Amino acid sequence: KNQVEQSPQSLIILEGKNCTLQCNYTVSPFSNLRWYKQDTGRGPVSLTIMTFSENTKSNGRYTATLDADTKQSSLHITASQLSDSASYICVAPSGYGGSQGNLIFGKGTKLSVKP
């Protein structure tokens, strides 16, 4: 069964600190892996998309890694800001190539950044 699992469920850090969020996926066939940020009551916003050939990708203070062999990904946030408080969701499409590939969402990690 295609699944995306994330840990931890929630995380509290102090402003300015770094953190790393984890994702394990069992999606076949695998084509790409995405990280989204979702503020409460808002739509998800894409942070990164990585294909199986990419090991790491950065978007400002966000750096995602991908290990296609172990089917693991991580999202590292550097020098956290109060505005980083949100849910971070790991997402993988269920198909590839010509398939429309509906997105399979993890439950997300709820990050709270405190002053």
Add this chain to the structure above:
Amino acid sequence: EPEVTQTPSHQVTQMGQEVILRCVPISNHLYFYWYRQILGQKVEFLVSFYNNEISEKSEIFDDQFSVERPDGSNFTLKIRSTKLEDSAMYFCASSEGPGGMPYEQYFGPGTRLTVT
């Protein structure tokens, strides 16, 4: 920057009533999607739409649901006879290419549907 828009932002309806949720995808996008998120749960795929027809749908998307692109800009989700369990946030999304390829899917702000 182009964005996906959705109306209304909040819809309250009585059980058994029909509702239509509206979305305006980004203008040059070809693939359209509806997702839902029940409060406190993960986002779930409902349906994808391409070339004026449904290309994929989930088990959730039963005969009570339908989608339509009535003109060149709008994309709608209709729920024929709403149930209490249809209460959720409904997100529309659009992309230039299919999800199986690394194309961005842009999400709208959502419509919160409350069925009483």
